[in-house]
Amino acid sequence: MKLDVTALRYLSKDDLRVLTAVEMGMKNHEMVPTTLICSISGLRYGGVDRGLRELHKHKLLHHEQRGYDGYRLTNLGYDYLALAALSKRDSITRIGNRLGVGKEADVYHAETGEGEHVVIKIHRLGRTSFRAVKDKRDYHKHRHSASWLYLSRLAATREYAFLQALHEHEFPVPVPIDCNRHIVVMSLVDGYPLTQIRELGDPAKVCNTLLSVAVRLAEHGLVHCDLNEFNILINDDEEVTVIDFPQMVSTSHLDAQAYFQRDVESLYKFFRHKFGLDEEIQLVEYSEVKRTEPLDVEVEASGFGEKELGEFESAIQTHRGVDQNQEGVEVETDSDKDGDTEAGGESSNRGSGNAPEKSVRNSPDVDRLQGTVAEINGDAEEQACSITKKDKKTPPPTAEPTAAVQRKMTSLEISQKVRKQREKHAKKQASRRNVVKSEAKKKVKSELTEGAFWGYD
Helix, strand or coil: CCCCCHHHHHCCHHHHHHHHHHHHHCCCCCCEEHHHHHHHHCCCHHHHHHHHHHHHHCCCEEEEECCCEEEEECHHHHHHHHHHHHHHCCCCCEEEEEEEECCCEEEEEEECCCCCEEEEEEECCCCCCCCCHHHHCCCCCCCCCCCHHHHHHHHHHHHHHHHHHHHHCCCCCCCEEEEECCEEEEECCCCEEHHHCCCCCCHHHHHHHHHHHHHHHHHCCEECCCCCHHHEEECCCCCEEECCCCCCEECCCCCHHHHHHHHHHHHHHHHHHHHCCCCCCCCCCHHHCCCCCCHHHHHCCECCCHHHHHHHHHHHHHHHHHHHHHHHHHHHHHHHCCCCCHHHHHHHCCCCCCCCCCCHHHCHHHHHHHHHHHHHHHHHHHHHHHHHHHHHCCCCCCCCCCHHHHHHHHHHHHHHHHHHHHHHHHHHHHHHHHHHHHHHHHHHHHHHHHHHHHHHC
16 A cells, blocks of 8 residues: 555644544444544534545545444554654654565655654555464454554554664664654664675675574574564675564564574575575574573563563472372382381381381371272262263153143143144145135136137137
8 A cells, every 4th residue: 555645734633633533433343433433532523524524535534334324444544643643753754755565564764853864664464465463473462353453553562662672782773763553763774685685795794693693682582583684684884784573572482492493594595595605604503592681571572471481480390399299109108008118117106115106007197098099989980870870871860840830831732732723724724725726727727728719710
């Protein structure tokens, strides 16, 4: 979809207010009713009606009349809301040409109020060629469903958080400037995509630099998941810049190792096929990377965080401890049957020195365990008996029905008899009508044939 912002300068404050009211109403409505737009915007019906007609004329709203009069935002209308908010903060004053189109975002050249050249990335999830993002990413979280506009907003806020964190830790990424709804404003990088480069002065150095970036990300608890030649920019001095971060996950993610190895192998294949490098590339294994900083917890990346990981490990340890204790109890009871264990001697010596030794077999704990085992065996026998009874298909004992139940049963029987009599009467009437119709048809047919015969003579 082409971004045309010529109509933005002609929209009034009331028009933007109506557009914002529709956005707020879409939180709980697929099509926002006109009455709800009036109540949210706080405008009179005449002003709302004029604003809706103006916005619909510029294709910022979609109008439907299915049961009620409703409106919803279009992608262009959502773009206008974000651009209007960014223009108020002087983050964007002019928009230039489109620099690139991806499967989930469009990139445009823009200019700030101070005359600085920047780049705006407009997230557009839900395109026909890339709709599996709802299943492959955890944008929903606790929600059962969400619109594509809202998912685009979540992707933009996540990428802006990643850019801020990585820029603070001095990673080679663009400088984040501002973010609103589904638009991210970042600095303009002086470079070209790596896929468009035909020659490099030192390709081995560039490849090792990119691999070191992947290792540094993993040491900080992050995996890029899409580190390839399309998401890497390089300038004339062969300095690299990594872009596109919405799909990043934590190293605690279940598939983090597979994603890391995929990034490393994609870089290795690209430099080997295009620049002929093989031995000069220093491949890195995921097992060799040691995590040093919990950056994934700060940015809330997908996967387990520190808290969830600690709880998971503690649960595993407690589970292992319970299993070991259960195994120890079983070993003690089995070995105490022979009467030669040390545990029996220690338990017998806990009392007075002249007291006779008591076997562990007669201790109250063992009796309690035996009682529970007997109860379990009894329950199992009862279940087996019940299963055999069910197999024999013995009818369950029936209690005598009460007076109310009897009255209800008699009423049901009477209604069934009446319904059957009505159906029988209806069938008889239908058969009689059919007989009358057939006799009438025969009579008419005989009259026609006789008339034709006499006319012929």
